[in-house]
Amino acid sequence: MQVPGIDILWVLVAGSFALLTFAVGYIIMMAHSHQRIAQAQQAKFDEVRKSEEKYRSLFDNSLAGIMKFSVDTWRVLDSNEAIKTLFGCSSQEELQSCISNLSVSSREFIQQSLAKDGFVAQYEIQTTRRDGEGLWILFSAKITEDHHLAQAVVVDITKRKQFEEKIREQSALLDQTQDAIMVVDDQGTVTFWNAGAELMYGWTKDVIVGRAIGELLYSNSGMEDFQAAMEDIRQFNEWHGEHHQKRSDGKEILVESHWRTVEKASSGERFILIVNSDITEKKRLESQFIRAQKMESIALLTGGMAHDLQNVLAPVAMSIPLLRSKVSDESGRAILKAVEESAHSGLELVKNILTYGRGIAGERVTLNLGHILDQVLSIVQQGLPETMRIERKLQCPSWSVSGDRNQLRQVFLNLCVNARDAMPAGGVLTVEIANVESDESLLYIAS
Amino acid sequence: MAIPVFGQVHLVSFLVPAIAGIKRFAVVSRAMRVLTVLCVLACIDIVAQYLVALWGMKNYFLSDYYRVIEVSLLCAVFHFSTVSKGTRIVLRLLGILFVVIWAVDMISFHDPNRINSGMAMISRTFLIVMALVTLQSAIKDEKSNLLERPVFWVVMGVVLYSAGTLLVVGLSNQLLELGVPYFVVAWHINWSLLIIANLLYTKGMLCKSQA
Numbered sequence: 001m002q003v004p005g006i007d008i009l010w011v012l013v014a015g016s017f018a019l020l021t022f023a024v025g026y027i028i029m030m031a032h033s034h035q036r037i038a039q040a041q042q043a044k045f046d047e048v049r050k051s052e053e054k055y056r057s058l059f060d061n062s063l064a065g066i067m068k069f070s071v072d073t074w075r076v077l078d079s080n081e082a083i084k085t086l087f088g089c090s091s092q093e094e095l096q097s098c099i100s101n102l103s104v105s106s107r108e109f110i111q112q113s114l115a116k117d118g119f120v121a122q123y124e125i126q127t128t129r130r131d132g133e134g135l136w137i138l139f140s141a142k143i144t145e146d147h148h149l150a151q152a153v154v155v156d157i158t159k160r161k162q163f164e165e166k167i168r169e170q171s172a173l174l175d176q177t178q179d180a181i182m183v184v185d186d187q188g189t190v191t192f193w194n195a196g197a198e199l200m201y202g203w204t205k206d207v208i209v210g211r212a213i214g215e216l217l218y219s220n221s222g223m224e225d226f227q228a229a230m231e232d233i234r235q236f237n238e239w240h241g242e243h244h245q246k247r248s249d250g251k252e253i254l255v256e257s258h259w260r261t262v263e264k265a266s267s268g269e270r271f272i273l274i275v276n277s278d279i280t281e282k283k284r285l286e287s288q289f290i291r292a293q294k295m296e297s298i299a300l301l302t303g304g305m306a307h308d309l310q311n312v313l314a315p316v317a318m319s320i321p322l323l324r325s326k327v328s329d330e331s332g333r334a335i336l337k338a339v340e341e342s343a344h345s346g347l348e349l350v351k352n353i354l355t356y357g358r359g360i361a362g363e364r365v366t367l368n369l370g371h372i373l374d375q376v377l378s379i380v381q382q383g384l385p386e387t388m389r390i391e392r393k394l395q396c397p398s399w400s401v402s403g404d405r406n407q408l409r410q411v412f413l414n415l416c417v418n419a420r421d422a423m424p425a426g427g428v429l430t431v432e433i434a435n436v437e438s439d440e441s442l443l444y445i446a447s
Numbered sequence: 448m449a450i451p452v453f454g455q456v457h458l459v460s461f462l463v464p465a466i467a468g469i470k471r472f473a474v475v476s477r478a479m480r481v482l483t484v485l486c487v488l489a490c491i492d493i494v495a496q497y498l499v500a501l502w503g504m505k506n507y508f509l510s511d512y513y514r515v516i517e518v519s520l521l522c523a524v525f526h527f528s529t530v531s532k533g534t535r536i537v538l539r540l541l542g543i544l545f546v547v548i549w550a551v552d553m554i555s556f557h558d559p560n561r562i563n564s565g566m567a568m569i570s571r572t573f574l575i576v577m578a579l580v581t582l583q584s585a586i587k588d589e590k591s592n593l594l595e596r597p598v599f600w601v602v603m604g605v606v607l608y609s610a611g612t613l614l615v616v617g618l619s620n621q622l623l624e625l626g627v628p629y630f631v632v633a634w635h636i637n638w639s640l641l642i643i644a645n646l647l648y649t650k651g652m653l654c655k656s657q658a
Contacts (some may be wrong), residue, residue, distance in 0.1 A: 008618065008625065012633050015614040020640075023575070023610035027582065027603055034586040034593045 065154035088130040180276040202248030237261040318345035387426025464648035478527035485520040525581040528598035534584035567616035571609035582647035597651035605649030611640040
């Protein structure tokens with residue numbers, strides 16, 4: 001027979017064991033589940049930590065200055081070493097002082113941009129280092145999730161700004177020069193055109209940049225020279241010579257041109273630097289100088305010849321008075337008179353030539369133009385061809401003029417010679433004296 | 448009747464968490480301080496029960512009053528161990544509900560001559576629910592290792608003790624009717640689980656992390 005208490009005990013033990021097993025199992029299951037979650041969270045945490053370490057390393061070792069700051073108060077909350085070095089600071093407090101010294105306008109602009117767009121991209125600020133030395137920085141910032149904070153990247157661009165300033169100065173110097181300086185690509189398209197070129201050619205930079213230099217500056221006849229120069233520059237990287245070019249108004253100019261190939265360091269692209277100097281006036285002066293030299297030589301030669309001629313004519317003129325006493329008939333005396341006059345006339349002419357050739361300044365006296373012209377025309381008459389004749393209208397009583405006899409003779413002689421040269425086929429050279437009432441403009445031209 | 452050896456060990460086991468708690472009172476969390484108070488009260492209760500039994504009186508009334516203290520203080524321990532507002536509200540509601548049930552029971556159904564096995568089962572059920580709610584919250588909210596946190600060991604002790612003794616306390620009156628030897632044999636389950644629970648409380652108090 002079974003005791004009922006034993007059954008109850010068995011039920012109690014079994015039931016309690018079952019409940020215990022269930023409770024412990026449940027707790028173990030929960031603990032295991034938590035363990036897995038904790039491991040996953042730990043892994044995620046480790047990943048975040050590694051990522052943070054990586055970015056912290058980037059932050060600390062970055063060559064660019066990085067800082068986190070309050071947008072409202074400009075209080076620097078975090079910064080790397082680079083930004084301290086950039087401002088020449090050794091502590092966060094010194095950096096804070098430098099940041100607070102940024103100009104009010106710059107800070108206002110940054111605050112407004114951050115509030116409006118959420119970022120500031122590459123804003124250039126001029127400020128000073130801790131030691132007072134000038135500093136240019138490139139400031140970029142982005143607002144963080146907390147809208148009162150922003151992260152900024154600051155780069156020192158002082159050297160770049162100094163370089164840009166130098167380039168600007170040099171560019172200004174290029175514009176100051178009178179020479180035309182231009183840069184064209186290997187196809188002859190203009191990429192740079194300085195102020196000197198604008199003055200020389202009359203084309204403004206806006207018009208000419210992007211257009212072919214050959215079509216604009218060279219006439220059809222000059223294109224061959226241009227093509228030849230392009231060939232030379234491609235072959236030898238350098239060329240210089242003279243070119244006939246045209247201005248925007250069509251006027252032709254002569255330029256002394258220096259071409260040199262320049263290679264762009266960044267892209268290896270080749271450009272041609274051209275420096276042109278306008279030598280039109282210089283050439284004209286050179287030509288005048290050469291002609292003057294020739295004239296001087298001729299004058300010297302003529303002077304020598306005149307001197308010799310004077311030696312020849314002087315005995316003739318001196319012997320006439322001696323002969324006059326020995327010639328008794330009238331016809332003979334008339335011939336002697338004619339010879340004497342011719343000899344004196346020749347001597348006078350020689351004297352004039354010598355005076356002009358030596359450049360002796362004549363005396364300013366009151367002159368009768370009709371008499372001077374008479375003398376000049378008698379000389380000119382002898383040098384004219386048979387197809388040309390002189391018509392004299394010297395009867396009008398002219399007013400007296402004050403001047404240098406020799407110089408006036410020379411003026412009239414030149415006018416007559418020019419008139420002769422202007423009529424190679426012959427004609428009539430009319431010389432007339434008239435009294436004219438002149439107005440102020442004529443006087444102005446005459447002076 | 449002499450107390451069995453296991454029963455004596457069980458009596459001594461109450462001292463272990465109480466001493467550990469008092470020793471580390473300055474460094475442990477607020478929850479563990481409340482648990483220390485509970486352990487001290489448990490020691491007092493068990494001594495009082497022993498003395499009352501020695502005087503030949505029934506000591507059931509001590510268990511009845513200790514029950515509400517035990518549930519309330521463990522509710523406070525769980526409350527301070529969790530950070531989830533929702534869990535705290537649930538724990539507070541459960542604590543209040545239990546006190547109401549206990550009060551109603553004490554006023555209406557209380558029989559000082561019998562073991563209040565019904566209320567004992569209700570209290571253990573409440574403790575199991577509170578412990579599991581706290582554990583669930585701890586798993587969701589906390590990031591550190593569960594085994595390194597005191598609340599886990601407290602929950603473990605409460606659940607083991609409450610679940611393991613649920614049937615024993617429920618059938619205690621029937622066992623007494625069968626005879627004291629049966630009760631003593633069955634009560635070994637209660638003692639062994641109390642020893643385990645006290646050791647687990649001690650482990651909780653010795654945890655380094657008191658978060």
